[in-house]
Amino acid sequence: MHRNFGLCPNILFKHYPILKAAYHLAMELRQIFNAKISPTKAMGRMNKWYEKVMALGNNNFRSVIKTFKNHAPTILNYFRRRATNxxxxxxxxxxxxxxxxxxxxxxxxxxxxxxxxxxx
Known part of the structure; x- marks a missing residue:
């Protein structure tokens, strides 16, 4: 059994660069939600993230963008009070x-x- 799991994503990303780009986009989104920032700053970062997603050209992430835009007020509430449902x-x-x-x-x-x- 391979003990160095850090190599596995590198091998996968080497052969499938679209997965690497998608992974990095997902991590960027995670960083936005983990940052303690105002709703205004969060919306600015999300808009930059949307642009990167559109540049990637992956339909799966585009559906995430549509969902985020449809529920923007609820999502921005999270940045006000860090409240979830x-x-x-x-x-x-x-x-x-x-x-x-x-x-x-x-x-x-x-x-x-x-x-x-x-x-x-």
Whole structure:
């Protein structure tokens, strides 16, 4: 087994330069979200990132741009308060698990009643 995992991406990137470019774009996006900057600066950096993505010409990243532009106010909220919807996602997951345990929902009122009793 190969212990030096640092070489694996280099070999992959050597043969597939588009993957290297996509990887670096993904890391740049990660840096934007990890930086503690104002929403205005974040939007400026995101616009520069959009330009780099368009220059790459990969349709997968273009769909990310469309999603970001459609949800720009919500995304920029993250830079204001560093707030996410993690608690809502966690609750949503609990509801899905509960629904699967009940094997679906036949009586909506009873289902909501049970949810309130369990999680409120």
């Amino acid at each position: 993690a608690s809502a996602e966690a609750f949503n997951s609990k509801v899905k698990i509960f629904r699967s345990q009940m094997r679906g929902v036949r009586d909506r009122n009873f289902f909501i009643f049970r949810l309130v009793k369990l999680y409120a």
